[in-house]
Amino acid sequence: MTIISSYSIKGGVGKTALAVNLAYALQESGRRTLLLDLDPQGAVAFYFRMGSAKKLRMRDADALADGLRSNIRESDFPGLDIIPSNLAYRHFDIVLDSMTKSRKRLRKVLEEFKSEYDVILLDCPPNITLLSENVFRASDSIVIPVIPTVLSQRTLEQLTAFFQAEELPGEILRPFFSMVQKRNKLHREIMAELPLSCPGFLKTVIPFSADVEKMGLRRMPLLAYSTCCEAAQAYRALCNEILSETEPQP
Amino acid sequence: MLTELFADASLDSVTGMVKPYNKPDRMDDRMRKSDFARLHVPDEHCFESLHHQWSLSSHPLQTSTLSFWDTFEWGLWFSGYLLYRCNNRYSLSEYHDGWLENRLLEEQAQSRRRFWHEFETEAMRKALQSPLGLRGLAMVAEGMFRRQQWDLRNTSGKVVCRLELSSVLEAKHGRTLLQSCQLHPLRGYEKEAQEVLACLTGHGASPCVQHPVELLLSQAGNQPRRYSLRPACGLNASTPAREAIARIVGVMLELAASNLPGMQQDLDTEFLHDYRICLRKIRSLLSLIKGVYPAEDLQRIRTILGDLARQTNRLRDLDVYLLAREEHLGLLPSSFRPALSRMFDDFAVEREKEIHRVVSKKSLSAARRLLDIVSISCNNNELSGYAPAAELPVGPLVFSAIYRRYRKIVKISGSIGAATPDAEIHRLRIECKKMRYLMEFFYELIPADAGATVLKQLRRLQTKLGEFNDASVQQHSLLAYWDQRKPDAEIALGLGGLVSVLYQRQQQSRRLIEQSLHEFCSASTAALFRQTFKLPASASGITVYR
Structure with a gap:
């Protein structure tokens, strides 16, 4: 089982669009996939036309695993299950803080689903909290959408610095350029420079696209209704690039 | 599930197994196995009742014509397997409920396969070797399978349940034999699946007890039956000797006659082999328990049976040589094999002539007539001479x-x-x-x-x-x-x-x-x-x- 997280300190960079489409591409490739929405905003459930999760009992790791399990819902796409978010997830930090080994709890909870899924995908809220630290320690790979702007560049540097300070494995950080506008000169310049100073950058680039915006209207992953638009092809390519690096080659 | 019939899965050429992680291009190949019982759907009305509560959308209708294959002894059936052919592909499936849910192996085959060793993949050969033995495959039924998947959506447009409507039709006339419906609940939406089930059963759906392959076999007039050269005749120690022997002879004669059509088609060598065993056993039985038939009758019957068996002696010898061909060639150094192979070619040519002679219309009708004479003689209540042990x-x-x-x-x-x-x-x-x-x-x-x-x-x-x-x-x-x-x-x-x-x-x-x-x-x-x-x-x- 591989755990992949869609994460960024900064909001509005395309984390949920990445999580939703990556999850779709994974199930499409035949992998049993679970998408866990950790963001209390609950956008994942909206995209998959689901209600929010039932309230969880989160007093310890076992109760949390049971609660998550009871909230698993099958999406319209066989092989892809979702655990929708709940506003109560805003208390995740407090709950984790009360547990022993509070920074590694999430990995233990997710291990419970090992036999059922090939990949667990986490859609994370935009901040650095105890939950984020749990995500860092639980993930085999953290995929970070980066809009080629100065602010995004800054948050990526903050994250890298945090990993160094906490002695976390920096090689699991896999940024990629998101919402790219090729005509924008600044985008082009940052895209030329940033990968040089930040190793692990994925090659695939997701373009800015109105098709992605329409996901809100269609309430489904872009890949489910558009297979050949540039953004859809880019998401598939991104999925393949991630898989080629996270899974052992046959 | 039936969907597997239509799936375009890639196969391992050596093992015949469906490769894991092959990129499935059909959504339903990845659906979870349903715990719900398959339902018999009496009519369209039953299905239409769902429209009141859910929005229904259908996937394309899929139709496939399947031919089913087994041996004279129903080796596959009694081992719990079904072998079917569809679009030049043989599939081996567990019988289960006859809806071909558990496909085990499959392989592409442009031409017909008769014996287990003619299959190309090792896994298929291994699976078929024991159930088939020396027997050849014959088509036992043919039918058309139709399948359509339906999605049921709630007011948010979320799929909350899936239905798979399947029907089985006669291959020739297209008459529907059976319609069924399989519910596929979605995890987290079990309540909705129960509501769908209640709606269907409320409109006449009931658990489906009929099995499609059994229906097709019945249509084709082929009922699987146990075949044994040691049939039970319902004897006990006090049964009068003549009655007991007549009963055994009657059963063995029926067995002998049941092998004649297979001999005529030359489907495999076991038909002749078993036919000869039946003749030999009857002949032996009549002489082992003495005094049951008058000596004169006995001699006549034994002569008939002896003559019948003798006519097939050479053919059986040739069958034995040819069956042992590979084994015998393997006993010699490879340099000797091509020459000796020519001897087996000679045997094969001779066998062609022999089989034509043995199974000619004239020979077979004579054999049938003689078997009838034996039957009549053994069941004749009027004894033509002294038979002191007949009533013991x-x-x-x-x-x-x-x-x-x-x-x-x-x-x-x-x-x-x-x-x-x-x-x-x-x-x-x-x-x-x-x-x-x-x-x-x-x-x-x-x-x-x-x-x-x-x-x-x-x-x-x-x-x-x-x-x-x-x-x-x-x-x-x-x-x-x-x-x-x-x-x-x-x-x-x-x-x-x-x-x-x-x-x-x-x-x-x-x-x-x-x-x-x-x-x-x-x-x-x-x-x-x-x-x-x-x-x-x-x-x-x-x-x-x-």
């Missing part, structure tokens, strides 16, 4: 005959050694065969435990005797081929090599026979025979008919 209870007659046979085997075995002529071992083999026939015909009368112990030892001994005999007969046949055809030096060299290997094999068998005989004639086995089969001295009316 069959039990003591059989037990006495078995015990007598055992004593005879023990007597012959006393003289078996390294220098014993082949003919003497052959005589021993025939005696063992007679005893085996008696025990098999009348197994209903023999105590099960003692019968099983004795038969086990007897089988072991017969295997060794059979190997000895095969090696002996094959040597003679090869020498006869050399004598008649006077083949070129290359073939003669191969023949010589093969005869020499067979001779060695025969000598080995001789030593093993001595070991098996030692066990079969031991004090404990003798005691078992005595206890089980020896009649008390007071039993009367037996000795007269020895």
Whole structure:
């Protein structure tokens, strides 16, 4: 089982669009996939036309695993299950803080689903909290959408610095350029420079696209209704690039 | 699930297994297996009732014509398998409920496969070898399977349940034989699935008890039935001897006749083999229990059966040679094989002629007529002459005959050694065969435990005797081929090599026979025979008919 997280300190960079489409591409490739929405905003459930999760009992790791399990819902796409978010997830930090080994709890909870899924995908809220630290320690790979702007560049540097300070494995950080506008000169310049100073950058680039915006209207992953638009092809390519690096080659 | 019929999965060319992680291009290939029972759907109305509560959307209708294959003995059916062919692809599936849910293996095949060894993938050959044995595959049913998947959505447009509507139709006329519906609940939406189930059952749907393949078989007039050359005849020890024997003969004649169509089609060599066994068994039975039929009648029947069997002798010999072709070629160095292979080619050509002769319309109708004569003669209540044992209870007659046979085997075995002529071992083999026939015909009368112990030892001994005999007969046949055809030096060299290997094999068998005989004639086995089969001295009316 591989755990992949869609994460960024900064909001509005395309984390949920990445999580939703990556999850779709994974199930499409035949992998049993679970998408866990950790963001209390609950956008994942909206995209998959689901209600929010039932309230969880989160007093310890076992109760949390049971609660998550009871909230698993099958999406319209066989092989892809979702655990929708709940506003109560805003208390995740407090709950984790009360547990022993509070920074590694999430990995233990997710291990419970090992036999059922090939990949667990986490859609994370935009901040650095105890939950984020749990995500860092639980993930085999953290995929970070980066809009080629100065602010995004800054948050990526903050994250890298945090990993160094906490002695976390920096090689699991896999940024990629998101919402790219090729005509924008600044985008082009940052895209030329940033990968040089930040190793692990994925090659695939997701373009800015109105098709992605329409996901809100269609309430489904872009890949489910558009297979050949540039953004859809880019998401598939991104999925393949991630898989080629996270899974052992046959 | 039925969807697998239509899936375009990629296959491993060696194992025939569906490759894991092959990129499935159909959504339903990844659906979870449903725990819901399949429902029988009486009409469209039942299905339309769902529209009131959910929004329904359908996937494309898929139609596929399948042919099902099995052997004369229903080897696959009774092993729990179904083998079907669709669009030049053979699939092996577990029977389950006949909806072909658990496909195990499949392989592409442009042409028809008859024997297990003709399949290309190792996994398929391995799976079919035991259920098929020497039997050939024949088509037993054909049908059209239709399937359509439906999604049921709630007011948010989320799929909350899936339905798979399946129907089975006659392949020729397209008449619907069965319509069924399988619910596929979605995890987290179990309540909705229960509501769908309640709606369907409320409108006439009920658990589907009919199996599609069974229906198709029934339509084709092919009902799977157990096939055995040891059928039960409902005998007991007090059944009058003539009635008992007539009953057995009747069953064996039916079995013999049931093999004639397969012989005519030349589907496999087992039809002829079993036909000959039936004739031999009847002939043997009639002479083993004496005094049941007048001597004159008996002689006539035995002559008919002997003639019928003799007409197929050469064909059976050729079958045996050709079945052993690969084995025999493998006994020689590779440089000898091409030449000797030509001898087998000669046999194959001769077999073609023989089979045409044996299964010609004229020959088969004559065989049927003669089998009818045997049947009438054995069931004729009016005896044409003296038959003193006809009305005696069959039990003591059989037990006495078995015990007598055992004593005879023990007597012959006393003289078996390294220098014993082949003919003497052959005589021993025939005696063992007679005893085996008696025990098999009348197994209903023999105590099960003692019968099983004795038969086990007897089988072991017969295997060794059979190997000895095969090696002996094959040597003679090869020498006869050399004598008649006077083949070129290359073939003669191969023949010589093969005869020499067979001779060695025969000598080995001789030593093993001595070991098996030692066990079969031991004090404990003798005691078992005595206890089980020896009649008390007071039993009367037996000795007269020895």
